[in-house]
Amino acid sequence: AQSVTQPDIHITVSEGASLELRCNYSYGATPYLFWYVQSPGQGLQLLLKYFSGDTLVQGIKGFEAEFKRSQSSFNLRKPSVHWSDAAEYFCAVGNNDMRFGAGTRLTVKP
Amino acid sequence: DTGVSQNPRHKITKRGQNVTFRCDPISEHNRLYWYRQTLGQGPEFLTYFQNEAQLEKSRLLSDRFSAERPKGSFSTLEIQRTEQGDSAMYLCASSPDRGRTPLHFGNGTRLTVT
16 A cells, blocks of 8 residues: 655754655555645645656755655755745645645744 | 635535545646645545546545546545544646646645545
8 A cells, every 4th residue: 555654744944955755655656645735724735746757856945855766765955945845745645636745844943 | 827726625524424525627738646644644636537537546546536527627525434533635637738737726625524
């Protein structure tokens, strides 16, 4: 069965610092992988997606993620965090029955 | 592209009452999904439609839950005899019916059962 693990429930970084959010997945075939961001009281906005090809994918708002099949990981990165990046981040795997991780809440310190 | 629209945004109901939520997907999207999200958790898959056909239902969708998409456009999710454990955010998403495409989510309906 497919599943997603986000090991970090909450991360705090200083504005301007780099960020890496971890995601590990379990999937029987070649996975479709996604990162979504959710602000309080809002729906989910797609940051980036991986279907195939280049394992380093670029997304919106300066985010990128790297697919590592050997580690079953799809970690999200950003070189310099902005205060507006504070939100909940969800990794997801699958297609018709997409499965989400429990999320990582990002706090940005001034 | 007006986005996925969900109504109402908030619903407060008493235990035992029935509630119905509506989702209007992006107009050209054939696939429609319902998810439930509780505090501190990621969205959990409930059910999925392709046009008017309900193709998959999660075991989370108890007999008190029913979803419809009668004309392959908007969808409704009804919860009968609500329980306090039904309190959650109910999210709708849609996608085109062509291969590998991400889901587009609405802003959700927050249900509070008192």
